[in-house]
Amino acid sequence: MKPELTTALRGQRPMATNLATILIDAELRSTSAVAQLARYDIPAPMEASLIAPECYQINMCLTPRPLHARACYRQHWGPHRFERLGDIFMVPPGEELYIKGDSGRQATVLCFIEARAVNELIGHDLAWTEQKLAATIDVTNARVRALLLRLTEEVRHPALAAERMLDALAAELAIELARFCLEVDERPANGGLAGWRLRLIDERLSEDPIVPPLTELATLCNISIRQLTRGFKASRGRSIGDYMEQRRLELAKRMLVDGESIKAIAFVMGYTSPSSFTFAFRRAAGSSPTEFRQRQTRGVTISLDGETQPS
Numbered sequence: 001m002k003p004e005l006t007t008a009l010r011g012q013r014p015m016a017t018n019l020a021t022i023l024i025d026a027e028l029r030s031t032s033a034v035a036q037l038a039r040y041d042i043p044a045p046m047e048a049s050l051i052a053p054e055c056y057q058i059n060m061c062l063t064p065r066p067l068h069a070r071a072c073y074r075q076h077w078g079p080h081r082f083e084r085l086g087d088i089f090m091v092p093p094g095e096e097l098y099i100k101g102d103s104g105r106q107a108t109v110l111c112f113i114e115a116r117a118v119n120e121l122i123g124h125d126l127a128w129t130e131q132k133l134a135a136t137i138d139v140t141n142a143r144v145r146a147l148l149l150r151l152t153e154e155v156r157h158p159a160l161a162a163e164r165m166l167d168a169l170a171a172e173l174a175i176e177l178a179r180f181c182l183e184v185d186e187r188p189a190n191g192g193l194a195g196w197r198l199r200l201i202d203e204r205l206s207e208d209p210i211v212p213p214l215t216e217l218a219t220l221c222n223i224s225i226r227q228l229t230r231g232f233k234a235s236r237g238r239s240i241g242d243y244m245e246q247r248r249l250e251l252a253k254r255m256l257v258d259g260e261s262i263k264a265i266a267f268v269m270g271y272t273s274p275s276s277f278t279f280a281f282r283r284a285a286g287s288s289p290t291e292f293r294q295r296q297t298r299g300v301t302i303s304l305d306g307e308t309q310p311s
Contacts, residue, residue, distance in 0.1 A: 086138025
């Protein structure tokens with residue numbers, strides 16, 4: 001039986017079962033939001049569901065998600081349509097998101113924002129169409145990402161007026177998410193790539209860390225390069241080039257967390273030297289590969305009995 005990770009504005013609770021262990025490293029609370037830094041240890045492939053009747057849940061991975069992480073809104077899509085889970089996803093109030101994936105460990109920033117506070121900010125309730133729900137599984141907005149990174153630092157190192165800062169960041173995050181949803185509504189209703197073509201692209205990118213040429217992907221999908229680039233952007237809300245670089249960055253992060261040397265990663269990913277890989281990684285991730293790896297091994301763990309332990 002799959003666990004139901006039901007959460008309210010109290011946030012994610014620590015848990016330990018034979019299916020998963022969740023540790024909360026740090027937490028910040030205000031009257032309308034909760035932000036947490038959490039670590040997941042998933043020893044075997046699993047399925048779970050996320051639902052909260054009265055709050056928005058925003059999740060951004062700080063380390064790569066387990067391989068083959070997929071998500072589905074079964075009440076809307078049926079039991080068989082699972083889409084790839086992005087670095088950032090959001091679960092609207094009252095919606096149940098089913099997630100499945102392989103085993104692995106992951107660090108995540110979680111933000112829970114009271115639905116009433118969001119509705120007051122934007123002036124009305126958001127209507128969750130199928131197109132909007134599909135967009136919540138992979139939120140690609142750069143401003144949302146920047147806010148979540150700022151929130152991560154605030155939770156790690158709370159300073160003067162931390163609760164007010166959380167309220168301010170949560171309010172700005174709610175506005176940016178609402179704008180993102182409105183942008184989704186403005187996307188063309190057709191003209192995107194068929195689901196089977198998107199899956200072919202994802203499978204091809206999973207096979208080889210070296211970015212394939214667009215001609216190869218267009219041939220794989222049996223369409224022209226122009227149809228590929230325009231259709232992909234209509235479907236995913238970003239260019240296929242940006243998407244491939246993001247997938248490449250995810251793989252590099254996963255290899256760093258697994259202990260691979262920078263030299264080995266640069267070779268596998270097709271860079272001419274470790275220094276060229278380091279330059280590209282810093283530009284995309286905001287830190288060097290060494291700094292990223294060190295950050296994943298630092299911190300404080302709050303155990304399930306509430307005692308603080310060094311990691």
